[in-house]
Amino acid sequence: xxxxxxxxxNPRPASSSADSPSVPDPRQSAVAFREVxxxxxxxxxxxxxxxxxxxxxxxxxxxxxxxxxxxxxRLPDTYGELFALFEYCDSLDAASGVGMRPADQLVxxxxxxxxxxxxxxxxxxxxxxxxxxxxxDALRALHRAQDTLTVLGRGYxxxxx
Numbered sequence: 001x002x003x004x005x006x007x008x009x010n011p012r013p014a015s016s017s018a019d020s021p022s023v024p025d026p027r028q029s030a031v032a033f034r035e036v037x038x039x040x041x042x043x044x045x046x047x048x049x050x051x052x053x054x055x056x057x058x059x060x061x062x063x064x065x066x067x068x069x070x071x072x073x074r075l076p077d078t079y080g081e082l083f084a085l086f087e088y089c090d091s092l093d094a095a096s097g098v099g100m101r102p103a104d105q106l107v108x109x110x111x112x113x114x115x116x117x118x119x120x121x122x123x124x125x126x127x128x129x130x131x132x133x134x135x136x137d138a139l140r141a142l143h144r145a146q147d148t149l150t151v152l153g154r155g156y157x158x159x160x161x
Contacts, residue, residue, distance in 0.1 A: 033086045036063050049080035049156055070131070071139030072149060081153030088152055091121070095128040 039059035053076055055063060063075055070089050076082040093099065095117050097109035110132050117128055127148070130139040143149065 033066070033089070036066070049078060049083065049153075051079050052077060053079055053082050069136070071127075071136045071143050073140060073144065074149065076149060076153065078153050080156040081149050084152035084156035085149065088124075088127075088148075091117075091124060092128060092131045095124075096132045 036059050039056055039062065040053065055075060060075065066089075067073070067075070070092060072085070076085055095110065095113045097106050097113065101109045114125070114128070118125055126142060127139060130136075130142060
């Protein structure tokens with residue numbers, strides 16, 4: 001039976017406050033990003049990936065929490081940055097295995113995934129290694145030094161000539 005009511009798929013925090021949106025399990029970046037998109041709109045009005053992203057108070061608060069987990073300090077300015085960020089964070093999660101494998105299997109998972117990522121996207125390995133090691137401060141410094149969010153946005157859907 002279908003209803004017209006929209007219900008968040010995110011778990012409710014134990015103690016909820018009216019001015020703080022519920023935050024998804026930090027290991028579920030795809031869930032968090034779906035919730036961000038729900039809060040800012042479906043992107044149907046996006047004509048160009050250089051269009052500016054307008055965050056609501058709820059979506060900004062959620063986005064800042066998610067960004068902190070992945071070592072970013074600023075919000076995406078454009079839809080290109082936003083969509084590329086989704087893919088980037090999903091890559092970090094996939095390489096880490098967190099949320100996909102039991103904790104006792106993560107070392108083995110990461111060793112195998114590093115082989116694949118070194119071959120597939122060697123430029124991501126410094127970030128992947130820092131993320132998997134849990135060194136978010138060093139990851140934040142890397143993102144700041146490389147201006148990763150800007151680079152991701154510029155490269156999003158770029159085609160080679």
